[in-house]
Amino acid sequence: MMRSLQSRAALSVAGLVACLPAWAADAITGDVKQRDLNWHAIIMFFVFVAFTLGITYWAARRTRSAKDFYAAGGGISGFQNGLAIAGDYMSAASFLGISALVMTSGYDGLIYSIGFLVGWPIITFLVAERLRNLGKFTFADVASYRLSQTPVRTFAAVGTLCTVALYLIAQMVGAGKLIQLLFGMSYLSAVILVGILMVMYVTFGGMLATTWVQIIKAVMLLCGATFMAIMVLATSGFSFETMFQTAVASHPKGLAIMSPGGMVSNPIDAISLGVGLMFGTAGLPHILMRFFTVKDAKEARKSVFVATGFIGYFYILTFIIGFGAIMLVLGKPEFTETIVKDGQPVSQLIGGANMAAVHLANAVGGDFFLGFISAVAFATILAVVSGLALSGASAVSHDLYASVFAKGRATEAKEIRVSKMATVALGIVAILLGILFENQNVAFMVGLAFAIAASANFPVLFLSMFWKGLTTRGAVVGGLVGLLSAVVMIVLGPAVWVKTLGHAQALFPYENPSIFSMPLAFLTIWIVSSLDNSAQAARERALFIPQFIRSMTGIGAEGASKH
Amino acid sequence: MDEALIQRIQSNPKFTQLVETRSRLGWTLSIIMLVIYYGFILVLAFSPTTFGTPISAGSVTTIGIPVGVLVILSAFVITGVYVRRANTQFDQLTREIVEEVRQ
Numbered sequence: 001m002m003r004s005l006q007s008r009a010a011l012s013v014a015g016l017v018a019c020l021p022a023w024a025a026d027a028i029t030g031d032v033k034q035r036d037l038n039w040h041a042i043i044m045f046f047v048f049v050a051f052t053l054g055i056t057y058w059a060a061r062r063t064r065s066a067k068d069f070y071a072a073g074g075g076i077s078g079f080q081n082g083l084a085i086a087g088d089y090m091s092a093a094s095f096l097g098i099s100a101l102v103m104t105s106g107y108d109g110l111i112y113s114i115g116f117l118v119g120w121p122i123i124t125f126l127v128a129e130r131l132r133n134l135g136k137f138t139f140a141d142v143a144s145y146r147l148s149q150t151p152v153r154t155f156a157a158v159g160t161l162c163t164v165a166l167y168l169i170a171q172m173v174g175a176g177k178l179i180q181l182l183f184g185m186s187y188l189s190a191v192i193l194v195g196i197l198m199v200m201y202v203t204f205g206g207m208l209a210t211t212w213v214q215i216i217k218a219v220m221l222l223c224g225a226t227f228m229a230i231m232v233l234a235t236s237g238f239s240f241e242t243m244f245q246t247a248v249a250s251h252p253k254g255l256a257i258m259s260p261g262g263m264v265s266n267p268i269d270a271i272s273l274g275v276g277l278m279f280g281t282a283g284l285p286h287i288l289m290r291f292f293t294v295k296d297a298k299e300a301r302k303s304v305f306v307a308t309g310f311i312g313y314f315y316i317l318t319f320i321i322g323f324g325a326i327m328l329v330l331g332k333p334e335f336t337e338t339i340v341k342d343g344q345p346v347s348q349l350i351g352g353a354n355m356a357a358v359h360l361a362n363a364v365g366g367d368f369f370l371g372f373i374s375a376v377a378f379a380t381i382l383a384v385v386s387g388l389a390l391s392g393a394s395a396v397s398h399d400l401y402a403s404v405f406a407k408g409r410a411t412e413a414k415e416i417r418v419s420k421m422a423t424v425a426l427g428i429v430a431i432l433l434g435i436l437f438e439n440q441n442v443a444f445m446v447g448l449a450f451a452i453a454a455s456a457n458f459p460v461l462f463l464s465m466f467w468k469g470l471t472t473r474g475a476v477v478g479g480l481v482g483l484l485s486a487v488v489m490i491v492l493g494p495a496v497w498v499k500t501l502g503h504a505q506a507l508f509p510y511e512n513p514s515i516f517s518m519p520l521a522f523l524t525i526w527i528v529s530s531l532d533n534s535a536q537a538a539r540e541r542a543l544f545i546p547q548f549i550r551s552m553t554g555i556g557a558e559g560a561s562k563h
Numbered sequence: 564m565d566e567a568l569i570q571r572i573q574s575n576p577k578f579t580q581l582v583e584t585r586s587r588l589g590w591t592l593s594i595i596m597l598v599i600y601y602g603f604i605l606v607l608a609f610s611p612t613t614f615g616t617p618i619s620a621g622s623v624t625t626i627g628i629p630v631g632v633l634v635i636l637s638a639f640v641i642t643g644v645y646v647r648r649a650n651t652q653f654d655q656l657t658r659e660i661v662e663e664v665r666q
Binding site for chain 2: 267
């Protein structure tokens with residue numbers, strides 16, 4: 001790239017420092033391993049930030065009521081929301097993590113992508129319309145529709161915050177690594193920059209700004225990934241067979257990359273991963289929240305169809321991009337660095353395996369396109385963390401503050417203020433978590449978020465809409481059992497117990513807990529609800545019929561606000 | 564929603580029809596998706612070499628590649644089938660129910 005241009009690098013550092021607050025200057029002048037700087041990336045990134053801050057300003061002037069803040073006034077179209085959902089889902093973890101997984105393991109990357117996708121049809125058939133007809137701002141609105149507000153909303157808020165925190169970790173780590181590579185900034189300052197921008201989008205522009213940031217980024221990402229995939233195919237004469245042959249010839253694992261490998265060596269883990277990804281999608285609070293931004297059930301359903309199409313297309317692209325990285329990036333000296341790990345020199349991709357797609361952009365499109373893809377990847381992180389922050393903040397303000405503490409007596413203005421304060425707090429937590437989890441595989445961290453979503457949020461949400469017999473007691477006890485069992489199994493499993501805490505042997509043998517924790521949650525909910533003979537339980541069961549009618553017909557559902 | 568409205572909706576044959584057809588279609592398509600996906604995962608888990616078989620002699624492309632892409636396409640197509648039915652039949656039924664019970 002620009003190895004020799006020391007003076008240019010120094011200049012751009014000066015330029016960067018000028019744009020950044022004082023804390024960043026130290027990080028840059030400190031003993032950071034100086035990366036090559038790419039002006040294209042820096043300029044494009046700042047153009048994106050300036051443009052999205054402009055949108056945030058525009059959105060801020062249109063965001064007055066709580067409905068504007070949480071749900072963009074319900075005025076987003078089905079197609080726009082579909083793109084925004086796709087944007088939420090095509091996170092940096094998907095883009096960088098899965099293309100890296102394809103590069104290192106080949107076919108296994110495709111298995112992961114498929115798992116991420118197949119939850120969408122289920123959401124369309126069973127969740128989307130009912131959710132839109134019943135809820136207002138958060139999935140807790142639906143879960144607590146006929147149940148006792150305080151316990152169910154508290155549970156839903158805890159489930160939301162756990163999912164959001166885990167998902168945030170993955171995004172923050174991705175952000176840190178990416179900016180470290182691109183800007184020559186330290187990991188710490190990169191993570192702090194992301195945290196600050198995220199807080200700005202959400203606190204000033206609410207859901208309207210978050211949605212448009214998401215849409216713009218989704219379009220940029222889809223265009224960039226399409227270009228990369230076409231360039232990769234062009235290098236192999238648009239023949240998949242030639243592409244696979246070249247990749248097999250240059251990959252250290254050879255033919256093994258064309259077959260399922262290590263990821264499914266353990267059948268229980270493979271199925272468990274599938275359960276987690278499929279049902280976790282239907283329990284992700286920041287995704288569920290998107291269904292309240294459209295005007296009715298029809299638009300909600302349309303948005304999932306649009307999202308499924310774009311996400312499926314995107315995963316096919318990441319597969320091609322991963323193979324492109326095998327052919328054009330893996331093992332090439334210009335993209336390899338030597339680091340010292342456990343006292344041994346190890347050669348790896350510059351910035352780690354997750355940088356596969358970024359290096360490929362350089363290989364197929366030069367510095368300018370590298371700049372574009374880097375800016376897109378960074379924009380992706382910003383957009384996704386903003387959606388997550390809004391979702392986490394809503395759980396705090398709408399569920400915990402307005403419903404649990406103020407018992408529905410808080411004014412809208414007060415609720416929005418609490419939401420903004422919660423966003424700031426989440427920004428700080430996200431930065432701290434980003435620092436703590438610097439060296440974890442990002443795609444894998446997302447898997448953990450999915451396990452909790454599948455084991456805690458999904459069973460309660462699903463049964464609240466489908467099972468007359470659900471009671472408050474059953475929902476809270478069963479949901480907590482699902483949550484705790486997923487967390488405990490993750491902590492005692494290989495990812496945390498061995499890789500993070502440094503123990504020799506995992507106490508729980510599987511990476512993915514969902515196959516145990518999700519049925520356990522369903523079973524507990526069923527047993528506790530069935531045994532619940534209280535008068536309150538009888539009232540809650542009686543309320544199912546009106547709820548069911550509303551979920552089916554939309555009579556009484558929240559409309560779009562008019563302005 | 565008052566008690567009388569609930570009664571009128573529940574006794575409306577079109578509501579019964581809506582609930583039945585929507586549930587049947589929703590569950591059928593969900594089961595199809597589950598079978599496709601878990602079929603895929605089970606083959607991976609219990610017979611990993613199946614998908615590693617070359618698509619033809621001398622080719623490095625394995626059967627797993629087109630199968631994987633087909634699973635992705637099936638998710639999109641199945642969602643499309645539901646949305647199409649819902650946009651026409653279900654929305655029409657819902658509109659009729661709402662009009663009839665509001666009279």
